[in-house]
Amino acid sequence: MHRDFADRLYLALLRLYPAVFRARFADEMLALFRDRHDRARGARRLGAFWIATIGDGLRGAAQAHAASPPRLVGAMRLSSVGGDVLAAVRAVVRSPAAPAAMMLLTALTIGTATTVFSLADAVLLTPPPFPNPDRLVMIWERREQRANNSAVSGHEFPVWRERAKAFDALAAYIYAGAGTTLTGAGEPLALIGVRVTGSFFDVFDADPIVGRRFRAEDDVPGAPPVAIISHSLWRERFAGDRDVLGRAIRISDVPHTVVGVAPEGFAYPAMAGRGPDLWTPIAEPIRLYRGRHYLYVVGRMRDGIALRDAQADLASVADALAGELPDDNKGHGVIVRSLAEQLTMQARPGVIALVSSVALLAVVGCLNLAGLGATRTSALGAAYMLRLALGASRARLMRQLATETLVIAGAGTLAGIVLAVWAVRVLPRVLPPGILTTQMGIDATVAAGLTLLAAVAALAIWIGSIAQLPSSAGTGSFHASQTGARAPRRLTPTLVVAEIAFTVALLGVASLLVAHWQRLGRVPVGFNTAGIVTADIALSAQRYADPLEQRQFFDELVAELRRTPNVQRVTTSNLLPLIGSQSSVALTIEGQPTPRRGQEPNVPYQSVGVDYFTTLGIPVIKGRTFVEADARLAVPLIRWYAQQPRSPYEDRPQPMPVAVINQAMAERLWPNEDPLGRRFAIVQGPMTTVIGVVGNTRMLTRERPVVPELFLFSGQEPYNRVNVLLQAAPLDLDALGRRIRAVVRALDADVPVIGIDVLEDVTASELSKPRLTSLVTSVFALASVTLMACGLYALIALTTSLRTLEIGIRMALGARPGSIGWLVLGRTAALAAAGIALGLALWFPLISVLRTQIESFDVELSGPLPLGIAVVIVLATAMAAGVVPLRRALRIDPAISLRP
Numbered sequence: 001m002h003r004d005f006a007d008r009l010y011l012a013l014l015r016l017y018p019a020v021f022r023a024r025f026a027d028e029m030l031a032l033f034r035d036r037h038d039r040a041r042g043a044r045r046l047g048a049f050w051i052a053t054i055g056d057g058l059r060g061a062a063q064a065h066a067a068s069p070p071r072l073v074g075a076m077r078l079s080s081v082g083g084d085v086l087a088a089v090r091a092v093v094r095s096p097a098a099p100a101a102m103m104l105l106t107a108l109t110i111g112t113a114t115t116v117f118s119l120a121d122a123v124l125l126t127p128p129p130f131p132n133p134d135r136l137v138m139i140w141e142r143r144e145q146r147a148n149n150s151a152v153s154g155h156e157f158p159v160w161r162e163r164a165k166a167f168d169a170l171a172a173y174i175y176a177g178a179g180t181t182l183t184g185a186g187e188p189l190a191l192i193g194v195r196v197t198g199s200f201f202d203v204f205d206a207d208p209i210v211g212r213r214f215r216a217e218d219d220v221p222g223a224p225p226v227a228i229i230s231h232s233l234w235r236e237r238f239a240g241d242r243d244v245l246g247r248a249i250r251i252s253d254v255p256h257t258v259v260g261v262a263p264e265g266f267a268y269p270a271m272a273g274r275g276p277d278l279w280t281p282i283a284e285p286i287r288l289y290r291g292r293h294y295l296y297v298v299g300r301m302r303d304g305i306a307l308r309d310a311q312a313d314l315a316s317v318a319d320a321l322a323g324e325l326p327d328d329n330k331g332h333g334v335i336v337r338s339l340a341e342q343l344t345m346q347a348r349p350g351v352i353a354l355v356s357s358v359a360l361l362a363v364v365g366c367l368n369l370a371g372l373g374a375t376r377t378s379a380l381g382a383a384y385m386l387r388l389a390l391g392a393s394r395a396r397l398m399r400q401l402a403t404e405t406l407v408i409a410g411a412g413t414l415a416g417i418v419l420a421v422w423a424v425r426v427l428p429r430v431l432p433p434g435i436l437t438t439q440m441g442i443d444a445t446v447a448a449g450l451t452l453l454a455a456v457a458a459l460a461i462w463i464g465s466i467a468q469l470p471s472s473a474g475t476g477s478f479h480a481s482q483t484g485a486r487a488p489r490r491l492t493p494t495l496v497v498a499e500i501a502f503t504v505a506l507l508g509v510a511s512l513l514v515a516h517w518q519r520l521g522r523v524p525v526g527f528n529t530a531g532i533v534t535a536d537i538a539l540s541a542q543r544y545a546d547p548l549e550q551r552q553f554f555d556e557l558v559a560e561l562r563r564t565p566n567v568q569r570v571t572t573s574n575l576l577p578l579i580g581s582q583s584s585v586a587l588t589i590e591g592q593p594t595p596r597r598g599q600e601p602n603v604p605y606q607s608v609g610v611d612y613f614t615t616l617g618i619p620v621i622k623g624r625t626f627v628e629a630d631a632r633l634a635v636p637l638i639r640w641y642a643q644q645p646r647s648p649y650e651d652r653p654q655p656m657p658v659a660v661i662n663q664a665m666a667e668r669l670w671p672n673e674d675p676l677g678r679r680f681a682i683v684q685g686p687m688t689t690v691i692g693v694v695g696n697t698r699m700l701t702r703e704r705p706v707v708p709e710l711f712l713f714s715g716q717e718p719y720n721r722v723n724v725l726l727q728a729a730p731l732d733l734d735a736l737g738r739r740i741r742a743v744v745r746a747l748d749a750d751v752p753v754i755g756i757d758v759l760e761d762v763t764a765s766e767l768s769k770p771r772l773t774s775l776v777t778s779v780f781a782l783a784s785v786t787l788m789a790c791g792l793y794a795l796i797a798l799t800t801s802l803r804t805l806e807i808g809i810r811m812a813l814g815a816r817p818g819s820i821g822w823l824v825l826g827r828t829a830a831l832a833a834a835g836i837a838l839g840l841a842l843w844f845p846l847i848s849v850l851r852t853q854i855e856s857f858d859v860e861l862s863g864p865l866p867l868g869i870a871v872v873i874v875l876a877t878a879m880a881a882g883v884v885p886l887r888r889a890l891r892i893d894p895a896i897s898l899r900p
Contacts, residue, residue, distance in 0.1 A: 200279065252543075586602050590679040
C-alpha cells in the first residue's frame, strides 16, 4: 500500500482520540506507525499489521476519552463514543465467527469490485494521456461497399487539412511497415516505426523532452531525413544520453538525424499494446497519390467545437470534393470519432461483461451481508431482550449495532483495499495486449466508487441487524423459539430469494460465456498448426528495395533451412493466420461489367510460398498450387496507385501472373462456373489467372464467417517482411530457433529475427480475450454461488433453531423424520424456486445485451444448456445448504425442546 495512502488512513484513525491528546502525541504516534508499517510491508504482513493497528487504536481512543473530561454538553459525549467502539470490539472478539465471515465477505466484495472497476476506469473512463483529450478525434473515410473505418486517400487528406474550419490541426500517419531496423548502434534491432505528417505532434500538443517537434519543412520530398525517438528507445539503446540530439542514426540503412525524444508515456499509435519506437516524416507527394487509401488521420478540434460540428464541417468538405472529382470521390464521406472511443472499441465488450458480472456479485455480497447481520442479531436475541428488560432503549441498541457494523465493515474494507491494491498490480500482467491504453490504478474515481460500495456494505449489515431486533422486552421467558421469531419471515427470506435470483443470472451469463469460448475453440479453421514453428524476419527497406532482391534472400533462406535435420517442409507467408490482421485488394473481373471506381469486389489476400498449402494441410479442391516455375521477373504484381514505378522487366518473357483462390471466392465471383482459367486484375496490375481452388480457411478470426480469399505467390508478389514456417518432427523450438538465427546471420548479419514461436501458440492467442472474460466471469459466478450457499445455510439454520419448539411438539406427537425433513427442506425448495423464477426474468434481458456485444455469425449465444446448467447448480446448492440444519433438526430431543 502506498505510504501516503497508509498515512491518511492512520491519521483518520487518530481522529478518534481527544484533540488535546492528538496535539500532544500525534507526531510521535505517526512516526512509530510509519516505522512499523515499513517493517510489516517488508515482511509481507500488512494484513495482520492493520488488524492490530485498528484494534490498538480503538482501545487507546476509548481509554483516552475515559481519562479526559467531557467537552460536549447536551450531546452524545465522546467518552460514550469511545465506550461504544470498545464495546463493539469486545463483542466482535467475544463471538468472532459471524463478524469474521462478514469481514471476509466485505473484503472479497470490495476487493473484486474495486479491481474490476479500476480496469473499467482505465479502459473506458480514463481519457487518453494527452492535453485536452476531449478535443482529439480519429477521422476515417467512408466509402460505399466498404467498412466504415477506411483509410484516407492521399489526395483527400491535404484538401481536408486546407478547407476544414473546425480543427486546430490535422495530421496523417502510416505504419513504417516491415524492415524498420536500427543498425550501427549495437546488435541490429527491429523497430516499430511510424511515418507522420509534419503536424503530428501539434495535434497531440506533445513537446519532446529533448529537442523539438517536426516542422513543415521536414515533411517535403527530398528533405533531410530526421527522426523523433521514443523515451524507451532513448533509455534502452542510448542510455538516456542527451547528446543523442543531432546524432545520425541508421534506420533501415538510411542515416536519420535525431531531432527530438518523445515524452515518457507517449505511445501513439500503439500496436498490440506497444507504442512506436520512432517517428519519421512521410515526406512524400501524397497529394498526387489519387486513389491510394493508406493514411490514418487524427485531428484536434478547436476549443468549443462539438463532435457533431466537426463531422458536419468535414462532411461539407467531402461533398464539395466529390463534386469536383466525381470519378474518384463520388460516394465518399467521412466519419469523425473521438479518439477515446476509438482506443476502447475492441476492449469495450469484454470489460462491460466483467463489470456486469462483478456488479451482480456485489449485489449478492451485500444481500448476504444483510442476511449474516440478521442471523447474528437473531442468534443474540435473548441478550438483546435482556438489555431491553433492564431499561436499554431500542435506539441505544441500534446505535451499538451501528458501531459494531462500522468496526466489522471498516476492517473488511481495509482488507479489501489491500486485496485490490495487490490485484491492480498483478492484473495488467495477465491481460491480453492492447486492452489497457492507460495505467491502471486506484484513482479518485475508483476511490469514490470504493467508498460508496463500503458504505452500502455497512448499511446492508446494519439494516439486516436492526431488522432482527425485538421491538420491546416483551413478556415471558427468553426461549429460543420466541425471540425474534417473526422477523426472519419478514426480511431474511426476501434477501435469500434476491440472492438466488442474482446468482442464477450471473451463473447463467458465466455458463454462456464459457460455452461461447468452448464453441469458438471447436470452430473448424480449415488448416493445421501442429508441429510448425514460425520465424518473423524483416529485411531493410533500403538495402533490399528491389523486390527481386527480397525474393532472392528468402529463397536462399528457405533452401538452406530445408537442409535442417528433422525439418519436413519450409514455406513462407507475409501474414500468419488468426492474428487479427489482414490486407485486402480491389479486383476487376474479366468478362464482367466494369464497376464504378470504389465499387470493385474487395477481398483479403496473402502472399505465400511453395508448399504453403501442404504445410498447413489446406486441401486442394481444383487445379494446382504454386511451383518454383511460376516465379516472375516483373514483380510485384500489385500496383497500388498510378504513380507507383513499373517493373523494368515487364517486357521480358516470363510466366503469367497466377493466383489460388478459396472456395468461397469461387462461389462468390463465378457461381455455377468453373473458376479455373478465369482472370482478374488486382487494382492497377496485370491480368492474373486462377490456377487452383483450395478449401476455406478462417484466417482473421474464428468469430467471423468464411470470406472470399486470394492467395498470391511470393515469387510474383514478394515482401520484405515474411513469416518463415518450418514443419518438423520432433518439434524442438530451441534447436530450430538457433538454426534459424544462424542461417539468417550467415546470409546478412544486419537482418534481425523479430520472433520465433510455435504456430499453435500463436493461433491459440486469438482466444485469449474470450477465454479471460469467461474465466473471470466464472470465478465471480462461483463466488456468488458460494455466497448464496452461505446465506441459505444461515437462513435455514436460523429458522430451524427458531422453530425448535414446533419441531419438538411435532416429534412428540409422532411426526416422522420425512415430514420433519419436508418441513425444513420444503421451505428451502420454495425459496429456491422463487429465486430461480426471478433470476430467469433477470437473465433474459442481460443475455440480450450481451448478445449485441459478442455474438458472432457462426457461434450463437443461444440454447437452453447454459441456462439449464445454472438452474441445476443453484437448485443443488440450495438444497445442499439445508442438509446440515435438517440433520440438526432430526436430532432434537422433544423433551429438551419442550423444557421451559
